[in-house]
Amino acid sequence: MTQSDFNPLRTERLTLRPLGPADAAELHRLINDWDVARWLSRVPFPYSRELADEWIESTHRQRAAGEAWHLAIVGQEGEKEVLVGCVGLMRQPESRSAELGYWVGRRYWGHGVAAEAAGRLARWGLANLDIDRIVASVLEENDRSAGVLRRVGLRESGTGEAHFLARGGRLPVRLFEGGREEIAGPFTEPEPIKPVSVAATATTPVVEGKPLLLVAACALVDVDGRVLLARRPEGKPMAGLWEFPGGKVEPGETVEEALIRELREELAIDVSAACLAPFTFASHDAGRFQLLMPLYLCRRWQGTLTATEGQQLAWVRPNKLADYAMPPADKPLVAMLRDFL
Numbered sequence: 001m002t003q004s005d006f007n008p009l010r011t012e013r014l015t016l017r018p019l020g021p022a023d024a025a026e027l028h029r030l031i032n033d034w035d036v037a038r039w040l041s042r043v044p045f046p047y048s049r050e051l052a053d054e055w056i057e058s059t060h061r062q063r064a065a066g067e068a069w070h071l072a073i074v075g076q077e078g079e080k081e082v083l084v085g086c087v088g089l090m091r092q093p094e095s096r097s098a099e100l101g102y103w104v105g106r107r108y109w110g111h112g113v114a115a116e117a118a119g120r121l122a123r124w125g126l127a128n129l130d131i132d133r134i135v136a137s138v139l140e141e142n143d144r145s146a147g148v149l150r151r152v153g154l155r156e157s158g159t160g161e162a163h164f165l166a167r168g169g170r171l172p173v174r175l176f177e178g179g180r181e182e183i184a185g186p187f188t189e190p191e192p193i194k195p196v197s198v199a200a201t202a203t204t205p206v207v208e209g210k211p212l213l214l215v216a217a218c219a220l221v222d223v224d225g226r227v228l229l230a231r232r233p234e235g236k237p238m239a240g241l242w243e244f245p246g247g248k249v250e251p252g253e254t255v256e257e258a259l260i261r262e263l264r265e266e267l268a269i270d271v272s273a274a275c276l277a278p279f280t281f282a283s284h285d286a287g288r289f290q291l292l293m294p295l296y297l298c299r300r301w302q303g304t305l306t307a308t309e310g311q312q313l314a315w316v317r318p319n320k321l322a323d324y325a326m327p328p329a330d331k332p333l334v335a336m337l338r339d340f341l
């Protein structure tokens, strides 16, 4: 298998990419170091050169099987790309979570590399794998790594025990976990809450002291009666959840105008207002704002449906909608669609 089965993830200073055979010598040099290996549960010490080859080979198999994503953390030294460490996510499908692990070569410590890489992979995982939580554990006295996890957004959730190969026994660990809310990306800025444009009123509707956010959404239904869901991409709040295409109603727009615009922007299709049938609505307390989301049904559109924002799309039978993780506001809508379609 080649390295091209995974698009590298980038951060300000780093690239996270699949490991290749050419990384083996440097990986071996960095990890065959007691100061690195002694903190890691699955790494033996001493660490042989052959093990580096075998490990790299196994990361491709695990990724192809959808079990784990172990990536090289690559940095820049002048013009040169250098292997700095590794970061990985191992899926735990039964609990819709993934375990985060990482290590950084000793000479690269103290620069925030681990948090930068681990945060990026955690956010990617929440947006792209079917998981809702990231979990991790660190050896009890590993305060440095606990600090990394906190910076990523995980919180300490308990204690446990794990086997540490390099130490030859079970040792106490501190457990960490976090979900979409905590493992926020650079988007943690509060979402812009704009005054809604209801008949150009002079006042912003406020529900129980909270601003009202008006969002127009649409269930596109194809000839087989399937409904289109779109996955919120990494970088947006609630990334990884599936939703109905749509978006915020901008000042001066009607709900239908907003929806027609959003469908053109997100899916490159043209819909006329006459083809938007009002179906139902969601009213949801989203914490900082009250979400009011009219949901329309639409069976006719023009143009070839295209995911213009790189978002994943899925045509889903109504009785399968509940299998997709969606924002809490959508749950009642799913039940109504299932009964109606």
Ligand SMILES: Nc1nc2c([nH]c(=O)n2[C@@H]2O[C@H](COP(=O)(O)OP(=O)(O)OP(=O)(O)O)[C@@H](O)[C@H]2O)c(=O)[nH]1
Residues within 6 Å of the ligand: 191, 215, 216, 217, 236, 237, 238, 242, 243, 244, 245, 246, 247, 248, 249, 262, 291, 293, 327, 328, 329, 330
């Ligand atoms: N489109 C859409 N938004 C939903 C659904 N359910 C739900 O809670 N929302 C929420 O409604 C809001 C819509 O915001 P958005 O970020 O998609 O809107 P937008 O396209 O205008 O965003 P932008 O600020 O990225 O341009 C978000 O808070 C989103 O989480 C849904 O099924 N479809």
